[in-house]
Each structure stands twice: as C-alpha cells, then as structure tokens.
Amino acid sequence: MTRRMLWVSLPDQRARRELYWMSRMPGTEVTALAAQEPVGDITWIPSTYRRPVKRFVEAGALAWIDGLDRQEPAAYDWVTSLELCSLVTGQASDWRRGGQPLQAVITWENLSHQPLYKLPPYRNALDSCRSADLLLCMVDAARNHLLDNGFPDRMIRVVKPGVDTTMFAPADDPALEPTVVFTSPLAPNKGIDRVLAAMRLVRREIPQARLLVAGDGPLRDKVAAAAADRHTGVTLMGHLDAFGVAELLRSAAVFCTAPRPTWKWTEQLGLAYLEAQACGIPVVTTRCGTNDEAVHPPNLLVEDSAEAVAEALLTFLRDRDLRIRVGAANRARMVAEHDLVTQCARMGDAFADIEAQRA
Numbered sequence: 001m002t003r004r005m006l007w008v009s010l011p012d013q014r015a016r017r018e019l020y021w022m023s024r025m026p027g028t029e030v031t032a033l034a035a036q037e038p039v040g041d042i043t044w045i046p047s048t049y050r051r052p053v054k055r056f057v058e059a060g061a062l063a064w065i066d067g068l069d070r071q072e073p074a075a076y077d078w079v080t081s082l083e084l085c086s087l088v089t090g091q092a093s094d095w096r097r098g099g100q101p102l103q104a105v106i107t108w109e110n111l112s113h114q115p116l117y118k119l120p121p122y123r124n125a126l127d128s129c130r131s132a133d134l135l136l137c138m139v140d141a142a143r144n145h146l147l148d149n150g151f152p153d154r155m156i157r158v159v160k161p162g163v164d165t166t167m168f169a170p171a172d173d174p175a176l177e178p179t180v181v182f183t184s185p186l187a188p189n190k191g192i193d194r195v196l197a198a199m200r201l202v203r204r205e206i207p208q209a210r211l212l213v214a215g216d217g218p219l220r221d222k223v224a225a226a227a228a229d230r231h232t233g234v235t236l237m238g239h240l241d242a243f244g245v246a247e248l249l250r251s252a253a254v255f256c257t258a259p260r261p262t263w264k265w266t267e268q269l270g271l272a273y274l275e276a277q278a279c280g281i282p283v284v285t286t287r288c289g290t291n292d293e294a295v296h297p298p299n300l301l302v303e304d305s306a307e308a309v310a311e312a313l314l315t316f317l318r319d320r321d322l323r324i325r326v327g328a329a330n331r332a333r334m335v336a337e338h339d340l341v342t343q344c345a346r347m348g349d350a351f352a353d354i355e356a357q358r359a
Helices: 018-023 087-095 122-131 140-148 192-205 220-228 242-250 271-278 306-317 320-337 340-358
Strands: 003-008 028-034 042-046 078-082 102-107 134-137 156-158 179-183 210-214 234-238 254-256 283-286 300-302
Touching (some): 018 340, 078 087, 087 122, 102 140, 102 340, 134 140, 140 156, 156 340, 179 242, 179 271, 192 210, 192 220, 254 271, 254 306, 283 306, 306 320
Parallel strands (some): 028 042
C-alpha cells in the first residue's frame, strides 16, 4: 500500500535534505507545500508565506504557510514538517482532524533548553507536537533533547541522515596538491573567518596551500576580499549545486570548517562532513555541539582557535599517506552507516512501525 504524505515546508528550506529523504522512502508519495520547486519525485503545490520578519531563526522560521487549509486531511496518511518549534509544525497540528492524518515531525535539535522554546509562538508550536505520532530524530542527541522536554520514548525514532554515496564518491587518484575545501554557509556560526585565519598560518609552512570556498552568506564579502589578494591562496567558488560540491570535494586533500555556537544554535551533525567523508577525504573541524556524531577519529576535532585548526590541517597536508588512510576509512564508514538508499529505507521503517501500532 502506498503511503500518502503531505509535507509542509519552511520558507527557506534547503534542497536535497529532509523533504527529499521523505520522497526516497519506499512506497511513499509526497505532496509538498513549498515556495520553491523541490528536488525529487514530489508533487509540488507552490505556496506563499505570511512572514512578519524576513529572517530565518535556525529551523524555527517566523512564518506561517498559506494554503494548508485548502488541503483535505482525508487525502493523506501523514502530514510531516521540520522541527518542533517551527510555526508550520504548529499549523500542521491544528490542521489535522481527530488525529488524522498521522503527524510526524523531523528534528535535529540538540539543545535540551532551547531558548526559542520560551518564546511564543514557538512554545505553542512545541506544545502542539505532544499530539504528534512520530518524532523522527536525525541525531542521537535529539532523542535526549526530546526526553528532557517530556516527550515519551514510544513516539521517538532515531535514523541518521544518508548521503548519496554514488554522487559523493572518491576521486580515482587522491589529491596531490595541498588543497583545503570549505563547503558550508559563509556565516559566522560556520567559522569561515576562523578557517581563513588558519590558512594564513598554514601557508607560512606550506606556501602553495590553497583554500577553495563554496557557498554564500553574510561573510561572502570577507571571502571575496581574501580571494582578491593573490597572496592568500583563497578562491571563492560561489554557490554550487550538489554535483558541483561533489566535484570540488574530490579535488581536495582536506575538508575544513570551524563551527561555533550561538545563543540558540550549536552544530548538530553537519551534512557537509558526511559528503566530504563519502568523497574519501579527511576532516578538520572545531568541536561544537554534537558534531562528534558525524566526525570520528582519526579525523580531527579541535578547539576553536586559528592555531589549533592550522596545526590540524598541517597534520594532514604534510602526510599524503595519512590522508589516504583516513580518507579510505571515512569512505567505508559512510557506505556502511550513511548510504542514502539504506537510510531512507530505515526512515520508512520508522513510519511503518508507527502505522502498525496505530492499525
């Protein structure tokens, strides 16, 4: 039997993530209310938002979606959205009639005492999730966060996200050049400024070391200024699609980022880590939140300083054999634990488990 799912999107939701994974679950047909056309085999209902402030508060966008009330609850088996405190999740809870369709909420949240939960209407959205049927966690820490907030364990399932290990695959020959790649938003919380500072230190020892930066964000001008100086070794690649990111990672010797927490966010997993490891390269990053769920030794998690990041980069840039060994281990773990097809099937199993309980 086909599972019919209505997905209610956040206004700034990124492609090839949660909605895409739902569409890849076996036996699932997904209809999505979304502003942008989604990637995947998905029926798209173009939607607009009521948004008093044009900002994105992590996964809790201050926005309500238009058109949900025009959808018939009986036409779907599930309604699904992202994060407990997002306002569209609260809408989905209110839209259901008599507990139908079933409701699922996907969550990455790893802060048990998330400050947004204290603020209406985010608190109202959180409380509405207590009537949901499935809370699907993308990290182990999300389960702990839910339990700490009084959600019963019977509602909770943990399935780590997958990465397309066909698209994100190693190069035929590992990189010879000392090239570092950064593929994350160009924002303070992802630490591109720290990586730029670390590369200045790296180039004192390895003058030919280069940093290739893909992405966009509020610190783009800072990266562009560095790239304009031929003495920095920095190249700004701009926004790349998934295929472009995979090609860039294959050209690299090391992947690097340097996240730091904000008052309402800390690194949860980091899909960029999974993509880099699937491409068979080592990872250097700062220890932040629960990114140790994605980045395992002998990759290097270091303190938040340019000096520590630089020394970790030099560890790999000095030793090609070490890079190859760590990269091969990373690739093997991604295939074993984070293959997209396998993980999407496991997500489908989580839905099927709840369906069996409700039957």
